[in-house]
Amino acid sequence: xxxxxxxxxxxxxxxxxxxxxxxxxxxxCHLIDALPQIGxxxxxxxxxxxxxxxxxxxxxxxxELTDNLMEQCQQFQPGFTLGERAETIEKHADGTFIVTTxxxxxxxxxxxxxxxxxxxxxxxxPPISNISDFEDRGVEYxxxxxxxxxxxxxxxxxxxxxxxxxxxxxxKIASKVTLIHRRNEFRGALDSVExxxxxxxxxxxxxxTPAEVTSIIGHKHVxxxxxxxxxxxxxxxxxxxxxxxxxxxxxxxxGPIANWGLNIEKNAIKVNNSLDYQTNIPGVFAIGDVNTxxxxxxxxxxxxxxxxxxxxxxxxxxxxxxxxxxxxxxxSGIDGFDGTRxxxxxxxxxxxx
Amino acid sequence: MDQDIKITVIDRNGVSHVIDAPIxxxxxxxxxxxxxxxxxxxxIGTCGGMAMCASCQCYILSNHRLPEKQDDEEAMLSxxxxxxxxxxxxxxxxxxxEIEGLKIEIAxxx
Numbered sequence: 001x002x003x004x005x006x007x008x009x010x011x012x013x014x015x016x017x018x019x020x021x022x023x024x025x026x027x028x029c030h031l032i033d034a035l036p037q038i039g040x041x042x043x044x045x046x047x048x049x050x051x052x053x054x055x056x057x058x059x060x061x062x063x064e065l066t067d068n069l070m071e072q073c074q075q076f077q078p079g080f081t082l083g084e085r086a087e088t089i090e091k092h093a094d095g096t097f098i099v100t101t102x103x104x105x106x107x108x109x110x111x112x113x114x115x116x117x118x119x120x121x122x123x124x125x126p127p128i129s130n131i132s133d134f135e136d137r138g139v140e141y142x143x144x145x146x147x148x149x150x151x152x153x154x155x156x157x158x159x160x161x162x163x164x165x166x167x168x169x170x171x172k173i174a175s176k177v178t179l180i181h182r183r184n185e186f187r188g189a190l191d192s193v194e195x196x197x198x199x200x201x202x203x204x205x206x207x208x209t210p211a212e213v214t215s216i217i218g219h220k221h222v223x224x225x226x227x228x229x230x231x232x233x234x235x236x237x238x239x240x241x242x243x244x245x246x247x248x249x250x251x252x253x254x255g256p257i258a259n260w261g262l263n264i265e266k267n268a269i270k271v272n273n274s275l276d277y278q279t280n281i282p283g284v285f286a287i288g289d290v291n292t293x294x295x296x297x298x299x300x301x302x303x304x305x306x307x308x309x310x311x312x313x314x315x316x317x318x319x320x321x322x323x324x325x326x327x328x329x330x331x332s333g334i335d336g337f338d339g340t341r342x343x344x345x346x347x348x349x350x351x352x353x
Numbered sequence: 354m355d356q357d358i359k360i361t362v363i364d365r366n367g368v369s370h371v372i373d374a375p376i377x378x379x380x381x382x383x384x385x386x387x388x389x390x391x392x393x394x395x396x397i398g399t400c401g402g403m404a405m406c407a408s409c410q411c412y413i414l415s416n417h418r419l420p421e422k423q424d425d426e427e428a429m430l431s432x433x434x435x436x437x438x439x440x441x442x443x444x445x446x447x448x449x450x451e452i453e454g455l456k457i458e459i460a461x462x463x
Contacts, residue, residue, distance in 0.1 A: 045400050045406065046403055124434070124463060126434055181431070182432070267395030
């Protein structure tokens with residue numbers, strides 16, 4: 001059991017900034033995120049795109065913003081459960097919450113802050129009629145353990161970075177790798193595209209473009225796929241393989257949070273914006289893009305503000321009746337949980353003679 | 354209302370809506386659809402309009418000449434599902450007087 005003061009669901013910009021604000025109040029945070037890395041949409045969808053409306057940053061790349069937020073909060077030693085999706089929540093008699101992930105990891109906290117953005121990122125499944133019959137029977141949307149592909153024949157579909165990168169990686173261990181994409185152009189890092197070109201020239205990756213997989217062949221397990229050559233012709237052929245890995249990116253879905261008994265309106269969680277961004281469940285807050293209230297704007301900068309006020313409310317829940325006065329970081333400095341201290345340099349007072 | 358053009362949008366339930374789209378707000382088709390809430394919030398415009406998610410894919414049903422697809426739209430559509438000859442990303446289509454009378458259908462959610 002992981003225990004913490006504030007359990008934050010979602011490690012995007014809002015969740016990361018909440019760690020900093022909570023730290024100023026001496027509250028410890030742990031974050032759960034379905035993605036294997038922090039940053040949320042900023043790292044999953046647009047890490048190399050600039051953002052122009054972060055106060056104080058005329059221009060910053062989304063990936064850089066994530067790095068900065070992590071640097072800013074790291075002295076407060078946040079814990080992370082990455083690559084797992086928050087599945088259930090229960091309230092204990094002592095008032096704490098237990099949140100369990102899809103992998104069974106349990107987290108206990110007095111306050112839960114949902115900073116889930118548009119939801120947890122789930123793989124986009126291609127609309128192939130019989131694909132669901134083969135899930136985990138040779139069809140995998142996410143590569144968890146590359147070893148299962150050793151000496152197997154693999155078909156990968158997709159045209160982005162993950163399709164390219166996994167084709168490169170699996171070409172070293174699989175007996176055969178075929179990469180199928182609807183057109184000849186790939187969108188990915190230039191060196192990945194060049195590497196796949198090189199592997200294709202050497203005959204180590206079998207490239208089939210423009211083409212798409214239209215159905216899956218097999219009895220209980222994948223034994224092959226049917227491929228349609230180009231979009232214009234109806235010409236199809238079968239390709240034998242042991243695994244079919246469609247890599248078409250991820251799309252966010254609100255997911256299990258929708259069943260937590262929260263007031264939900266238009267795929268967002270209703271909160272009290274006049275006070276503290278608390279949901280209809282006392283002790284459960286929703287901050288950032290995942291919440292809604294009259295006049296809501298889905299902006300990172302609004303998420304920062306919401307995170308800050310949420311932490312104040314969390315402080316009052318965790319320290320009932322305790323007096324509190326707002327401190328400015330410039331005045332008080334920052335005492336990290338790791339023993340570090342940041343503070344403004346003392347003014348130099350020296351006589352001029 | 355000379356700042357508006359008429360657009361027909363068929364939503365994901367097959368219902369047709371004729372809406373007024375402003376030409377003076379630098380809006381794109383995805384944003385207009387969201388403004389009128391013709392697709393459930395959270396199922397359209399996921400990436401905010403960067404041609405990086407295809408949640409605003411539409412089928413163009415009228416014969417308007419639209420600006421050519423840029424590379425990023427072309428690339429995204431090549432990875433999207435339910436793509437047809439007349440597929441476009443709504444976020445890449447600017448509202449301007451040339452598309453008066455445009456008729457589109459929102460592609461299924463994927």
